[in-house]
Amino acid sequence: MKPRKHRRARLDLPRIAERFRKKARKLTGPRRAILVALRERGGPVTPREIFRALEGRCDLATVYRSMHLLETMGMVKRYDFGDGQARFELLEEGDDGHHHHLVCRRCADVVEIEGCLMSDVDRQVAEANGFKAVTHRLEFFGICPECQGSDSRGENVTD
Amino acid sequence: MKPRKHRRARLDLPRIAERFRKKARKLTGPRRAILVALRERGGPVTPREIFRALEGRCDLATVYRSMHLLETMGMVKRYDFGDGQARFELLEEGDDGHHHHLVCRRCADVVEIEGCLMSDVDRQVAEANGFKAVTHRLEFFGICPECQGSDSRGENVTD
DNA sequence: GCTCCAATTGCAAACGATTTGCAATTGGCG
DNA sequence: CGCCAATTGCAAATCGTTTGCAATTGGAGC
Known part of the structure; x- marks a missing residue:
C-alpha cells in the first residue's frame, strides 16, 4: 500500500457551522457531504469526482456553486493542472494553501x-x-x- | 507609448515552407496569415484573438487546427494563464520557449x-x-x- | 501550365466544463 | 412551529475547443 500523500484536514463541524452562520450561509446537507468528500480525498479533487463520490446526494451544479462559496470563504483552494478542469483542496483554518x-x-x-x-x-x-x-x-x-x-x-x- | 514587451520573431517564409514540406504539410493562405498574426503580436495570443486579427480570412476551427499543428512542429508554444483559454507564442527556430x-x-x-x-x-x-x-x-x-x-x-x- | 490527390478548409454540429434561470425545498432564527 | 432568505435540482445556456463532412486547394510530377 502506498503511503498517504495528503494530510486529511479535520472537519470541525461546529466550527464550520459557526463560520457559515457568520456569513448568513446555511450548512446544508449537500454542503456537509461535499466537505466530507473533500476531507476523504485530502488532495486536489475535481468537481466531477466530488459529484461522483456523492452518489446522487447532490447535483453537479450544486457542487460547483458550493466550491465557489467555499473558495470565497477560504475553506478550499483552487488549483489548475492545465487539463481543463478545476481541482479543489480542503484547507485547514488559517492555512493559505x-x-x-x-x-x-x-x-x-x-x-x-x-x-x-x-x-x-x-x-x-x-x-x-x-x-x-x-x-x-x-x-x-x-x-x-x-x-x-x-x-x-x-x-x-x-x- | 509603452516599450515593446515582446521580441518579434523573424518570419523566414522560405525556411518555414521548407519545414512544412518536410512533413508533407502545406503552407496555405490561412496558415501564412496566422503566422503573420502571431509575429505581429510577439507575445502570447488566444486563438480567438488570432481569429479576430484575421478578419474572416480564416475560420476559428482552422485557427485551432493550425495551432495544434504548429505546436507539434515546435513552431509555437502553448501557455496557460488559468483563465480558461489557451495562448500561443511564436518561437524562433531552436528556441524551446x-x-x-x-x-x-x-x-x-x-x-x-x-x-x-x-x-x-x-x-x-x-x-x-x-x-x-x-x-x-x-x-x-x-x-x-x-x-x-x-x-x-x-x-x-x-x- | 495542367493534373491529380492528399492535405486543408469552412460550416455546422458535437463536446465537456462550468454557469445560470427558475420554481420547489429547506435550514435556522425568532 | 412558522417564516423567509438561502439553497437546491433540473434543464437550458455559455464558452472554449473539437470533429464530421463535403468542397477547396497547395504543390509534386508531368
Missing part, C-alpha cells in the same frame, strides 16, 4: 511538494517589473515511480 | 520574465519524489504599473 504539486502525466497521481520554494521570487519579480501584489502559480509534471515501468502512452493529464 | 510570464490581473497585459529562475528545481523535485522527466509550469500574476492607480475592480484574468 500555498504549496505546489507534482502531477504524474500518466496516472494523474498527485504528490504534494512541501514548502514553497519560491518565497522571495514574487517580490523580486514585482520589483523588477514595477508590478504590485505579485503571486504565482507553479505546478510540476513528471512520470511517477509506478508509471516508469509501464510502456509509453497512457492517459495524458497535461502538456 | 521555456520562460515565464507576468500577467496583469486587471488588464491582462503580459510581460516576459527573462530566463527561467528554476533551472535545477525540476531535478531536485524529481529526485526527492522518485519522478522522472519533471517539468514545470510557472506564471506570475500581479497588478501592472498602469493599473495601479485605477480603482479596484476591472476585468479579472485569473485567480
Whole structure:
C-alpha cells in the first residue's frame, strides 16, 4: 500500500457551522457531504469526482456553486493542472494553501511538494517589473515511480 | 507609448515552407496569415484573438487546427494563464520557449520574465519524489504599473 | 501550365466544463 | 412551529475547443 500523500484536514463541524452562520450561509446537507468528500480525498479533487463520490446526494451544479462559496470563504483552494478542469483542496483554518504539486502525466497521481520554494521570487519579480501584489502559480509534471515501468502512452493529464 | 514587451520573431517564409514540406504539410493562405498574426503580436495570443486579427480570412476551427499543428512542429508554444483559454507564442527556430510570464490581473497585459529562475528545481523535485522527466509550469500574476492607480475592480484574468 | 490527390478548409454540429434561470425545498432564527 | 432568505435540482445556456463532412486547394510530377 502506498503511503498517504495528503494530510486529511479535520472537519470541525461546529466550527464550520459557526463560520457559515457568520456569513448568513446555511450548512446544508449537500454542503456537509461535499466537505466530507473533500476531507476523504485530502488532495486536489475535481468537481466531477466530488459529484461522483456523492452518489446522487447532490447535483453537479450544486457542487460547483458550493466550491465557489467555499473558495470565497477560504475553506478550499483552487488549483489548475492545465487539463481543463478545476481541482479543489480542503484547507485547514488559517492555512493559505500555498504549496505546489507534482502531477504524474500518466496516472494523474498527485504528490504534494512541501514548502514553497519560491518565497522571495514574487517580490523580486514585482520589483523588477514595477508590478504590485505579485503571486504565482507553479505546478510540476513528471512520470511517477509506478508509471516508469509501464510502456509509453497512457492517459495524458497535461502538456 | 509603452516599450515593446515582446521580441518579434523573424518570419523566414522560405525556411518555414521548407519545414512544412518536410512533413508533407502545406503552407496555405490561412496558415501564412496566422503566422503573420502571431509575429505581429510577439507575445502570447488566444486563438480567438488570432481569429479576430484575421478578419474572416480564416475560420476559428482552422485557427485551432493550425495551432495544434504548429505546436507539434515546435513552431509555437502553448501557455496557460488559468483563465480558461489557451495562448500561443511564436518561437524562433531552436528556441524551446521555456520562460515565464507576468500577467496583469486587471488588464491582462503580459510581460516576459527573462530566463527561467528554476533551472535545477525540476531535478531536485524529481529526485526527492522518485519522478522522472519533471517539468514545470510557472506564471506570475500581479497588478501592472498602469493599473495601479485605477480603482479596484476591472476585468479579472485569473485567480 | 495542367493534373491529380492528399492535405486543408469552412460550416455546422458535437463536446465537456462550468454557469445560470427558475420554481420547489429547506435550514435556522425568532 | 412558522417564516423567509438561502439553497437546491433540473434543464437550458455559455464558452472554449473539437470533429464530421463535403468542397477547396497547395504543390509534386508531368
